[in-house]
Amino acid sequence: MNRPRIAIAGFQHETNTFTPIPTPFETFEAGGAWPGLQTGSGVIDTLAGLNIPIGGFIDAADEFDLMPIAWAAAEPGSYVTDDAFDKISGMIADGIAATNDVDGVYLDLHGAMVTQSHDDGEAEILRRIREVTGSELPIAVSLDLHGNMSREFAERASVTTIYRTYPHIDMAETGARACKLLREELRRGEPFAKAWRQLDYIVPIQAQSTRREPGARLYGMLPGLEGNGVSSVDFVFGFPPADVPACGCSVFSYGTDQNAVDAAADTILAALKAAEDELHNPLVPAADAVADAMTVACEASRPVLIADAQDNPGAGATGDTTGLLATLIEAGAQSAVIGMFWDPETALQAHAAGIGGELDVAIGGRYPQLGTGPLKARVRIEALSDGCFVFTGPMYGGATANLGPMAALRILDDGADVTVVVGSNRTQNADQAIFTHLNIQPPDQAIVCVKSAVHFLADYEPIAEKVIFAESPGANPCQLDRIPFTRLRQGVRLGPNGPAFSGSTRSSLSV
Ligand SMILES: [Zn+2]
Incomplete structure (x- = not known):
């Protein structure tokens, strides 16, 4: 087999729908804790070797010929403007379309992007890319542990990997795992069996650390579920200050045996449900x-x-x-x-x-x-x-x-x-x-x-x-039952043992 040609790109944003800080195109151009917008060879020149997902992917991709397209990330803030979203997702989709004979795509996404027009930015990025690649091309995606993922996203991505640490010290490792899974899919020449599950309550952010229980134990279970037809199991804990239907925790599993993949996802979902009493908010x-x-x-x-x-x-x-x-x-x-x-x-x-x-x-x-x-x-x-x-x-x-x-x-x-x-x-x-x-x-x-x-x-x-x-006051509201959500999915519960969402919450935002 010739060396596979893989287009690589990234578009990261964690959108807090309750903050007054806007997210226009300029914030992606400028960057922040991470480098600003990169295109073409700048993607590899600037990002290889960094402890970020695409850095880990590039470093692990020695069997691939990489086609760098574009990569951008901005500091977390409010809704990504339509202008920023259209420009950057356009650069990525057009760049992939202009690259001949691509065997696969790797995307470095966060998983909690909300735009002025789209509740689920990542699902929309994938929709636009699928318009140019078709539905069959392998697309591997790495995600932050704070993703809010929808069924549409899960359907459009071929395979995903997710950080397993919070604080996030395994970002590059997560990109490297995406590389490994993409290689596996290309070698087999057929798509992974998939499973996706959504937890029925939102986990408060302070309860999510993997330096504490039950986070350490839950993420620690994942490697042990791999094998026997299961290639990977991961979950996002979710990013609570986002008033969108997909807000919260979900589980992703991939492999070659659908029954085994379903069982692995169910095992983690059951463990998350069993840990409910431990995931309380310590504020x-x-x-x-x-x-x-x-x-x-x-x-x-x-x-x-x-x-x-x-x-x-x-x-x-x-x-x-x-x-x-x-x-x-x-x-x-x-x-x-x-x-x-x-x-x-x-x-x-x-x-x-x-x-x-x-x-x-x-x-x-x-x-x-x-x-x-x-x-x-x-x-x-x-x-x-x-x-x-x-x-x-x-x-x-x-x-x-x-x-x-x-x-x-x-x-x-x-x-x-x-x-x-x-x-x-x-x-x-x-x-x-x-x-x-x-x-x-x-x-x-x-x-x-x-x-x-x-x-x-x-x-x-x-x-x-x-x-x-x-x-104390701030635009990262953490007391879930006091956040004035209006757009969550019906029935999702606001925190462990919390009340079910039913259209809107009872009191106004107090922070
Ligand atoms: Zn995060």
């Missing part, structure tokens, strides 16, 4: 979180971590709400640090004032509809940076940050000792280097607060005495 009110942290910190030699989970920019939140910061000051927290606030204006003011300077600032709070305004305080500038530094944690380690002007600001308050880190490009704090490059050593603090929901655990949990998930 506590911010005041309780801070009080608990202060009590524990008195006796501990290591810091207490508080996650400002609902303001996690990694889930599309603004990264600038001030609820937890205000609570720290009010409670008189000592030796506390919090960051990163997305606040380019305050960062610029700090740079103008210089290290050691004191000034009055209004930190964050630019979206009053989220329930907090700016926090006004007098601060002293402790450290400054241009936001370019190298990440050091297990998730982003080795990648270079580009967060624009940044500053460490000590709040001048008689009762509290709190330092705030502000930056200019919105990003979640999942890496200690955000603090350490500003001379703040997290292990030396009593309380460390991060604007992140779960990803911070990979780098921060090993240094922590305790981790607390706090509930």
Whole structure:
């Protein structure tokens, strides 16, 4: 057999339908934590070797001739505009159409894209690609663990692989597994038998970590189900802040024996149902979180971590709400640090004032509809940076940050000792280097607060005495039964043992 010719492309977005941050074409062009839009040979030149799915696919594809088409990813935010979606999906579909004699396609997708016109962006991308490839061409897709997948998507993809870790430390590995399965399908010359199942309740995001049970156990089951006619089994836990019918957890299984494939999917679905009581949401009110942290910190030699989970920019939140910061000051927290606030204006003011300077600032709070305004305080500038530094944690380690002007600001308050880190490009704090490059050593603090929901655990949990998930305002609503969903599928339950969705939820969004 000649070397198979494989078109490769990517289009990643995690859409939070409750956030005020828009997602136009420019955000894909610019990129964020990942590189900006790539086309043609730039796809391989820029992305090979990175710990992202397409990087893993490229590195594993030594038996293939790769035809790089286009790849784009943007920071999580609100609906992808029709303009952005049409342009990028058009580049991919047209690029595949223009490539002669392709034997297969690999797509690096997230799995939670919602556009202005399409509830399920990935199903629509595949529909447009299938228009040019026909229904038979093998299309392998890798997905984030936070996908919200529909039956249409499951039908249009030939085979999928999904991250098995949260924090996501196996992104490249997941791309490599897609490569292996595509190779298997091409060698056999016939499509996989498939199974797809949808769980009947939505799993809260803080309950999804694979550093905790039952996530570790559930994802740990997957490799053991492979073999005897089953080539792979995976599941998405889902991305809850997305008001679309496919929101939630679903299971994918592939192989050569339909009965075995169905049985493997049913085994995981049954395990997810059996784990319902364990998948509870650990969020506590911010005041309780801070009080608990202060009590524990008195006796501990290591810091207490508080996650400002609902303001996690990694889930599309603004990264600038001030609820937890205000609570720290009010409670008189000592030796506390919090960051990163997305606040380019305050960062610029700090740079103008210089290290050691004191000034009055209004930190964050630019979206009053989220329930907090700016926090006004007098601060002293402790450290400054241009936001370019190298990440050091297990998730982003080795990648270079580009967060624009940044500053460490000590709040001048008689009762509290709190330092705030502000930056200019919105990003979640999942890496200690955000603090350490500003001379703040997290292990030396009593309380460390991060604007992140779960990803911070990979780098921060090993240094922590305790981790607390706090509930304070933000555009990543985590209390499922209080989110004003209107478009979920009928009957899906809002969290483990939660009420069934029936058209709309009872109360308005309180975050
Ligand atoms: Zn994810």
